[in-house]
Amino acid sequence: MKFFFTIFSITLFYTTGFSQNNAFIISGKVTSSETKMPLQGASVFAENTTFGTATDAEGNFKLWLPAGGYDIVITFTGHTTESKRITSSEKNENLYFEIRQREKEMESVSIVSTNEVKDGWNKYGNFFEEQFIGKTANSSQCNILNKEVLKFFFSKKRNRLKITSSEPLQIENKALGYTIKYALDSFTHEYATQVSLYTGYPLFEEMIPASEAQKSAWDSARYYAYNGSILHFMRSLYRKELKEQGFEIQFVVKTNEKDNAITLKDFYGAMNYQRDDSTQTVEVRPNQKDVGIIYTKEDPADAFIKDNPGELPGFQFSILSFLPGESIIIEQNGYYFEQNDLTIHEYWTWEKVADLLPYDYTGF
Numbered sequence: 001m002k003f004f005f006t007i008f009s010i011t012l013f014y015t016t017g018f019s020q021n022n023a024f025i026i027s028g029k030v031t032s033s034e035t036k037m038p039l040q041g042a043s044v045f046a047e048n049t050t051f052g053t054a055t056d057a058e059g060n061f062k063l064w065l066p067a068g069g070y071d072i073v074i075t076f077t078g079h080t081t082e083s084k085r086i087t088s089s090e091k092n093e094n095l096y097f098e099i100r101q102r103e104k105e106m107e108s109v110s111i112v113s114t115n116e117v118k119d120g121w122n123k124y125g126n127f128f129e130e131q132f133i134g135k136t137a138n139s140s141q142c143n144i145l146n147k148e149v150l151k152f153f154f155s156k157k158r159n160r161l162k163i164t165s166s167e168p169l170q171i172e173n174k175a176l177g178y179t180i181k182y183a184l185d186s187f188t189h190e191y192a193t194q195v196s197l198y199t200g201y202p203l204f205e206e207m208i209p210a211s212e213a214q215k216s217a218w219d220s221a222r223y224y225a226y227n228g229s230i231l232h233f234m235r236s237l238y239r240k241e242l243k244e245q246g247f248e249i250q251f252v253v254k255t256n257e258k259d260n261a262i263t264l265k266d267f268y269g270a271m272n273y274q275r276d277d278s279t280q281t282v283e284v285r286p287n288q289k290d291v292g293i294i295y296t297k298e299d300p301a302d303a304f305i306k307d308n309p310g311e312l313p314g315f316q317f318s319i320l321s322f323l324p325g326e327s328i329i330i331e332q333n334g335y336y337f338e339q340n341d342l343t344i345h346e347y348w349t350w351e352k353v354a355d356l357l358p359y360d361y362t363g364f
Helices: 102-107 120-132 212-226 230-238 302-307
Strands: 023-032 043-046 052-054 060-066 069-075 082-087 095-099 142-144 150-155 160-165 169-173 178-190 195-206 247-255 258-263 274-276 281-284 290-295 316-322 328-331 342-346
Touching: 043 060, 052 060, 069 095, 069 195, 082 095, 120 150, 120 160, 120 178, 120 195, 230 247, 230 281, 230 328
Parallel strands: 023 095
Antiparallel strands: 023 060, 043 052, 043 069, 069 082, 142 169, 150 160, 160 178, 169 178, 178 195, 247 258, 247 290, 274 281, 281 328, 290 316, 316 342
16 A cells, blocks of 8 residues: 655644553654755655654654554655555664655656546546445445546556556545545556456544544444454454454365365464564464455445345455465554565455554554
8 A cells, every 4th residue: 555645844643542652763864866855844654544744854754653563655746655664673763765756767668658548537437436445335425535636547458447646545534534645556457357456555534523423423433344354353363362353264275166165273273373572473374375264243244245146144254365385474553564465355355445444543
């Protein structure tokens, strides 16, 4: 996920109810690759959280974060976006970011032809919202405020739709009470396989409730969105609370072109669970690459059943596909890496941006 965000004040810090005694500090400097000069007002934030700040006149920044792991993102108008993975178990002082001007990059690119669709939103806007925002109950209360920044490209040769954004998408989620600034790196849909992929950097900001009733409604909606989510699963796996939290694990293996589920008696043994107390992280390397995740405390949404005839009620079923023999490492806040080494299938792919929560969500 990636995001672009410019702030003109010296510092900005979003708080979501954590004590600075339970926080760690990152600090560093942002400069221009071309001029080597400091960049004032560059945005520095932890991806998929509500925590961000901006660089001062000398390009310096300082940011407080709750314990855990994050991707720190640096953005500045007209420049490329840079990111770096950090964790509270390491030293995170004197980080240095040097970012390039986007125009300089484009000079070396020879554009032979373009497949841009002139009336892109009218042709593909609804489809994009379904694939990006989602089709859940929450998606009906989400709105992209600056649709005009989206550009649509269709390749007949590849039978592929690609969507980019010249500026961060400004998304208002009235269901969960967040505004999201989401720098869409790219969105692609392969019509041959019916697979949509998108990457970007989101930054959340909590809306101010108009009343106690609205605050209560948002709290309930966030709690419901959290339950059964991949964030909920990763935190439960980290804490060895899968069964208590309503999760079960199976291995999914293909025999004679048919998927078969293998029931597991020892979830943590099958995942080769290893905790490192020195870094406060957990590493898992499953014995099979396809891991079925069953969440037993909620039925699938009615809209999901309607879109997926044949799906069984009574539980939500998702699949995590690992690279063969590879592991992931989970931080205490539910952040995991390398995220590109995991492919998500089934129910979790149905819940998209409209049901996304920041890593600093703690209302459970």
